[in-house]
Each structure stands twice: as C-alpha cells, then as structure tokens.
C-alpha cells in the first residue's frame with residue numbers, strides 16, 4: 001500500500017524491537033523486529049508452531065516476552081522493566097472462535113468495551129451495526145446468527161473503541177470455504193475504511209496475499225523474509241519460502257563456470273562455486289506447453305531458453321484447472337497447471353519451456 005506523506009510522518013502504530021519469547025529452554029520467538037504503519041495490514045505468515053501466536057500474545061499483553069520492546073503509537077508499552085496491562089493497551093482482538101458473549105445481544109456485544117456517556121455509546125453501536133449490515137439483528141443473540149454474521153459482530157465489537165491496533169489470529173478459519181472469501185473482503189474493506197492498522201496471523205499464504213500490504217514470513221521463531229505479497233511470492237528468499245506459497249518443480253544441476261546445465265538450457269548461477277549443486281525451481285503454472293509439430297520443438301529464445309521434449313504421464317481435471325504431469329526425455333518429472341480446457345491423453349509428446357524470469361536458482 002502506498003503511504004501518504006501524512007501517514008509517513010506519523011509514528012508506527014506498532015513497533016516490535018528484538019522481541020524474544022522462550023518457553024522452558026525453547027526459544028519460540030527469536031529477535032523479531034517490525035513496524036506496522038497507520039492504515040496498514042501486516043500479516044505474520046508461517047507454518048504451525050513457528051511462533052506467530054506467541055508474538056501476538058506478547059503484543060496483546062496476555063503473556064510477557066523474555067526480552068525486547070513493544071511500542072504502540074509511539075509509546076513504550078512493554079519491555080523487561082515496564083509493562084502496560086492488556087486492558088490498558090488500545091488493542092482490538094479478533095480470534096478464530098469469535099468469542100462473543102452468549103448472554104448479550106448483538107448490540108450489547110458491540111458496545112461491551114465502550115466507555116463514556118450512553119448517547120455516544122449508542123451512536124457508535126448504531127454506526128457499527130450499519131457498517132456491518134446488521135442493524136435489523138441488534139436484539140438477536142449470537143446463537144441466532146450464522147457464522148459469517150457472528151464474525152461481523154466480532155469485528156464490530158473489536159473496532160468499537162477505535163483501537164490503535166487490531167490483532168487478528170486466524171480470524172476466518174472457522175468459516176466454511178464459500179463464505180470465507182466474501183467475509184475476508186468485507187472485513188478488509190471495513191478495516192481500510194476505519195483506517196485501523198492490523199496485524200493478522202495466518203498459516204494460509206492465499207489469505208495473507210489477499211489481505212496484507214506487507215507479509216512477514218516466519219520460520220522457527222524468526223522473520224525470514226518481508227515484503228509486499230507480489231514481491232515475496234515472486235522473489236522468494238530460499239526454496240522453503242518458495243515452497244510455502246505453492247508446489248514447485250525442482251531440477252538439480254551442477255555448476256560449471258558459473259553456469260548450471262539443465263534440460264531447459266544453461267542457467268546463470270553467479271556466486272555458486274564450480275562443482276556445487278544448485279536447484280532450479282519454478283512454479284507449475286509457469287510452464288509453457290507447445291505441441292510436437294512432427295518432432296520439432298520451438299527454437300530456443302533468450303527469455304525461455306531451450307524447450308525440453310516431454311511425454312504426458314498423467315493429466316487430472318480439477319475444475320478450474322488441470323494438472324499435467326510430464327516425463328522429460330532425461331528422466332526428470334515435472335508438473336504443470338493449465339486451464340482445464342486442456343486435458344491431454346497419457347503418452348502424448350509435447351515440448352515445454354519455462355520463462356527464465358520465473359525460475360529461481362537456489363543453493364543445493
């Protein structure tokens with residue numbers, strides 16, 4: 001997201017400096033530092049157990065970190081000497097199970113954390129009810145709402161006191177697949193409208209890419225890569241980061257004079273010593289398929305390299321797309337995702353190329 005000059009001049013809504021969390025002798029958050037700027041959605045993304053929720057719990061104040069500093073809107077709220085309790089932090093929380101109060105109506109749930117006079121509180125509740133399109137449900141109870149409606153109430157309740165930061169931990173994982181996309185989009189629109197800074201925790205790359213201005217990719221308690229979704233997807237830091245976002249085809253090759261020889265021609269492998277192994281990786285959707293045309297493949301090009309002759313081992317129809325598995329003549333196996341109008345028969349011979357710009361060369 002592009003920051004306006006006014007936003008750039010504001011302090012970060014949230015800043016973590018070298019946060020470390022240890023359980024027993026296990027360091028689960030290891031020197032994590034980042035900033036979330038006003039109006040920005042930042043996503044902590046990583047596999048289960050990498051330390052995302054532990055980071056979030058320290059920020060919420062429900063657990064005390066081992067070391068490091070947490071700053072909220074320019075104020076130090078927690079270091080090893082000094083700790084603002086959770087209720088003193090202007091933070092809205094939203095978790096997977098929504099945690100609505102079952103004995104309170106929708107309007108009472110939304111107004112629960114509001115302070116001040118009755119009229120102002122009521123006006124804020126009405127404003128939020130309207131914003132989440134639940135004005136007619138104000139007097140209903142949580143058990144009388146669908147999952148998506150409960151999620152909207154939870155969002156309105158978290159936003160009601162106008163928190164400096166919203167922390168969201170897998171907030172959409174309790175919703176069924178069909179509902180999830182629309183609820184995510186509505187939630188994002190509302191957070192942007194309110195201008196709230198958000199830290200979202202998820203283990204789903206698609207969710208992170210859909211929601212985030214910036215993704216912080218976590219592994220083993222550390223942030224291993226950070227960037228806008230487009231950049232982090234297209235320029236992964238290592239093989240594991242690339243694999244986290246989608247399946248990959250990987251071809252192993254040996255470096256000879258800064259070049260690695262593959263069935264797709266030579267790849268530049270600068271910085272890799274002679275005789276070392278590298279992995280050339282590319283995503284299944286980036287494979288280009290060409291027809292055999294009597295045994296002649298396409299001419300090599302600078303951007304696509306050499307075409308490799310490939311035989312269809314299996315093709316599977318998946319609705320929107322097909323997955324075609326190929327055996328190259330050299331024995332390498334690859335899979336390609338293609339629009340599902342294309343479903344070649346087993347044994348068919350084709351030629352495949354991969355745009356160089358879509359290939360990553362990683363140390364083997």
Ligand SMILES: Nc1ncnc2c1ncn2[C@@H]1O[C@H](COP(=O)(O)OP(=O)(O)OP(=O)(O)O)[C@@H](O)[C@H]1O
Nearest residue numbers: 023024028046047048049050051052053054055203
């Ligand atoms: N209170 C605790 N006591 C001991 N170990 C803990 C505690 N909380 C978390 N852990 C451990 O710390 C590690 C990180 O947990 P955390 O919940 O932060 O991971 P996560 O990335 O959020 O995973 P998930 O996506 O599964 O929630 C895990 O190995 C977990 O078992």
